[in-house]
Amino acid sequence: MSYESLNYWDIALAASLLCINAGLSIYYKLGTAKRLVVAAIRMVVQLTLVGLVLKALFAAISPWLTLLAAVMMVGFAGREAMARQDRTFIGFWGYGLGTVSMLMAAGIVTVFALSTQFHADPWYDPRYAIPVLGMILGNTMTGVSLALDRLLSEADSGRAKIEARLALGHTFRDAMQGPLRSAMRAGLIPTVNAMAAAGLVSLPGMMTGQILAGVDPVEAVKYQLLIMFLIAGGTALGVFCSVMMALKRLTDSRQRLRLDRLDLPH
Amino acid sequence: MFIVQQLSRSHLLPINLEVNAGECLSIRGPSGAGKSLLLRAIADLDPSEGSVSLDDTSRDAMQAYEWRRLVTYVPAESGWWANTVGAHFEESDIAAGYLMQFGFPDDTMSWPVDRLSTGERQRLGLLRAIVQGPRVLLLDEPTSALDPEATAKIEGVLHEKLDAGVSVIMVTHDAAQAKRLAHRQFVINDGALVEETP
Numbered sequence: 458m459s460y461e462s463l464n465y466w467d468i469a470l471a472a473s474l475l476c477i478n479a480g481l482s483i484y485y486k487l488g489t490a491k492r493l494v495v496a497a498i499r500m501v502v503q504l505t506l507v508g509l510v511l512k513a514l515f516a517a518i519s520p521w522l523t524l525l526a527a528v529m530m531v532g533f534a535g536r537e538a539m540a541r542q543d544r545t546f547i548g549f550w551g552y553g554l555g556t557v558s559m560l561m562a563a564g565i566v567t568v569f570a571l572s573t574q575f576h577a578d579p580w581y582d583p584r585y586a587i588p589v590l591g592m593i594l595g596n597t598m599t600g601v602s603l604a605l606d607r608l609l610s611e612a613d614s615g616r617a618k619i620e621a622r623l624a625l626g627h628t629f630r631d632a633m634q635g636p637l638r639s640a641m642r643a644g645l646i647p648t649v650n651a652m653a654a655a656g657l658v659s660l661p662g663m664m665t666g667q668i669l670a671g672v673d674p675v676e677a678v679k680y681q682l683l684i685m686f687l688i689a690g691g692t693a694l695g696v697f698c699s700v701m702m703a704l705k706r707l708t709d710s711r712q713r714l715r716l717d718r719l720d721l722p723h
Numbered sequence: 724m725f726i727v728q729q730l731s732r733s734h735l736l737p738i739n740l741e742v743n744a745g746e747c748l749s750i751r752g753p754s755g756a757g758k759s760l761l762l763r764a765i766a767d768l769d770p771s772e773g774s775v776s777l778d779d780t781s782r783d784a785m786q787a788y789e790w791r792r793l794v795t796y797v798p799a800e801s802g803w804w805a806n807t808v809g810a811h812f813e814e815s816d817i818a819a820g821y822l823m824q825f826g827f828p829d830d831t832m833s834w835p836v837d838r839l840s841t842g843e844r845q846r847l848g849l850l851r852a853i854v855q856g857p858r859v860l861l862l863d864e865p866t867s868a869l870d871p872e873a874t875a876k877i878e879g880v881l882h883e884k885l886d887a888g889v890s891v892i893m894v895t896h897d898a899a900q901a902k903r904l905a906h907r908q909f910v911i912n913d914g915a916l917v918e919e920t921p
Binding site for chain 1: 766767768769770786787788789790791792795796797798800801802803804848851852855
């Protein structure tokens with residue numbers, strides 16, 4: 458394998474491209490210059506730390522440290538998913554709903570992949586576990602947050618329609634048919650689009666990375682296919698779990714629409 | 724016999740009511756007094772305390788959707804979830820029988836919902852509830868968007884239902900309408916329900 462190690466000057470040179478962003482922001486008074494600088498610094502610091510953490514983690518190969526890292530990743534994903542929603546549940550469920558469903562979905566699919574396709578030894582080897590979980594989690598998070606956002610905002614804006622059906626004696630499940638379907642669709646469409654455009658419009662990041670690192674493109678493609686299928690499965694599971702749990706939380710034993718359990722829009 | 728005992732919820736004091744089959748009660752009161760909240764609580768659309776029963780069967784003894792088929796709330800502004808009028812009816816044959824009585828032509832079922840006027844929506848919203856054969860109708864200002872002619876048609880239908888033994892609890896701002904339809908008249912103020920003596 459041929460592999461070009463980057464030195465810090467290479468990165469600094471690439472960073473100078475940010476001057477284009479900054480120039481645009483200042484010239485057109487977009488007000489994003491400060492946020493741009495903060496975001497860039499955050500990225501540098503966060504990724505550098507992650508690099509160091511991963512290096513230590515890979516050296517240790519401890520099941521407990523790996524688990525701890527995985528739990529923290531899911532925790533951050535849960536917060537991010539919640540921040541991307543206009544309406545959330547009050548209290549624990551605002552955070553818990555997305556987090557629990559992502560934990561389940563990404564956890565199941567990651568363990569499935571590690572124990573079957575990756576032949577890692579031990580199966581929890583963080584060099585495999587963490588990157589695979591990260592990729593599945595990232596996409597599951599997008600799906601879950603889009604689905605929940607759609608479900609809760611349609612439940613809220615469609616209150617008259619939903620309660621009209623409830624008042625006529627329809628079950629809550631029937632009354633929520635419309636929001637349920639558009640939420641599922643919203644959550645699943647990004648995966649479908651990503652699969653349809655893969656290779657033609659964009660070269661997926663992981664595959665590109667492997668090719669740059671000197672891996673045979675055909676081998677890199679195989680890995681990318683595997684990951685895309687895992688992502689599709691993880692997203693579907695996560696979207697399904699989160700939508701089902703949210704539906705349950707939106708109603709009660711008397712099949713009412715409980716919008717009082719939602720927070721006001723941010 | 725429809726019995727409401729100590730029914731309370733936020734913004735509503737405990738309420739007791741007994742309504743006979745074929746009896747109509749009217750409720751008036753300033754906006755924000757809790758008229759709609761009371762009807763919604765009876766239909767079990769919002770959480771409430773107390774008990775409500777129809778012919779000695781408590782609403783808690785049946786599924787919520789079964790209850791709402793028997794005791795149906797019709798809001799002043801009805802919600803529509805499908806594209807055509809007909810898609811909102813489980814059995815459009817039965818509905819077709821009522822169309823003329825409500826002042827609609829035969830092809831109404833194929834009309835797109837977004838072309839309906841406010842008044843048409845209101846009449847069809849009531850029709851939608853009536854075709855399901857509820858025992859108790861909870862009507863929230865059922866003719867607020869209607870002209871006198873359409874109002875008379877709706878009142879005709881309601882008289883017919885009352886004669887057939889359906890009970891009606893109706894919120895209305897129209898004193899003359901209350902006089903025409905209601906056997907007993909109530910007023911609600913700050914969440915308290917009081918019977919008006921004639």
